[in-house]
Amino acid sequence: MRTRVKICGVTRPEDAIAAAELGADAIGLVFCEASRRAVDRRMAEEIIAALPPFVSVVGLFVDPERQQVEVALEELRIDLLQFHGDEPPDFCGSFHRRYIKAVPMGGGVDPVAYLNRYPGAGGFLFDGHAAGELGGRGVGFDHQRLPAAGCRYSILAGGLTPDNVGEVVAAVRPYAVDVSSGVEARPGIKDRERMAKFMAEVERVRNG
Numbered sequence: 001m002r003t004r005v006k007i008c009g010v011t012r013p014e015d016a017i018a019a020a021e022l023g024a025d026a027i028g029l030v031f032c033e034a035s036r037r038a039v040d041r042r043m044a045e046e047i048i049a050a051l052p053p054f055v056s057v058v059g060l061f062v063d064p065e066r067q068q069v070e071v072a073l074e075e076l077r078i079d080l081l082q083f084h085g086d087e088p089p090d091f092c093g094s095f096h097r098r099y100i101k102a103v104p105m106g107g108g109v110d111p112v113a114y115l116n117r118y119p120g121a122g123g124f125l126f127d128g129h130a131a132g133e134l135g136g137r138g139v140g141f142d143h144q145r146l147p148a149a150g151c152r153y154s155i156l157a158g159g160l161t162p163d164n165v166g167e168v169v170a171a172v173r174p175y176a177v178d179v180s181s182g183v184e185a186r187p188g189i190k191d192r193e194r195m196a197k198f199m200a201e202v203e204r205v206r207n208g
Helices: 013-021 041-050 066-075 089-095 111-117 165-172 192-206
Strands: 004-007 026-030 056-061 080-083 099-104 123-127 154-156 176-179 184-186
Touching: 004 192, 013 026, 013 041, 013 192, 026 041, 041 066, 056 066, 066 089, 080 089, 089 099, 099 111, 111 123, 123 176, 154 165, 165 176, 165 192
Parallel strands: 004 026, 004 176, 026 056, 056 080, 080 099, 099 123, 123 154, 154 176
Antiparallel strands: none
16 A cells, blocks of 8 residues: 655644645644644634645544634635544544544554544554644654554654655555654744655565
8 A cells, every 4th residue: 555645743834835846645734823834824824725626624623612613624625634632532423524633643552542542533643742732843753653453544643854754665665654843843833854854764664
């Protein structure tokens, strides 16, 4: 299976265009004010408008109010939701939109039990943050803790960089990888050269 790539925490149209040109399958927009990569509606509109066809837009939320998600879905072309907090399963599934659920691998969470709690999730993103913390900090985790079965669409995040993503993909063979801080010049500002190297490493393993 081809490993897909999501570039998350995009805050500028030019970074979205660069990610698409380099072959990213999806970009992530963060709708959480506490994040240094948060975007407002106006900037989100500009970023989405700059994207070419067939690049998915993922809207990331952390324990949001229902209205925040509803307004974003009404006003923006969001293809997929990503819930990164402690949102209940019923809440995640109530928007009639496919969603990804982040699994906080940095604490004592049992990943198998977490998967079983969200049977309606379209995929699970395994990140290095602990429960109650924000992701996007470049914190990795022990991939030996990943569930051996029961998760068809696994997405790896946390501590991925152009220097290690090839090794990780070769070892784990995830459905997708998700990178934010690992391809940045500074928080929220992507570095085209780092994105290009990241994509090249994933492609190298794809063709290896």
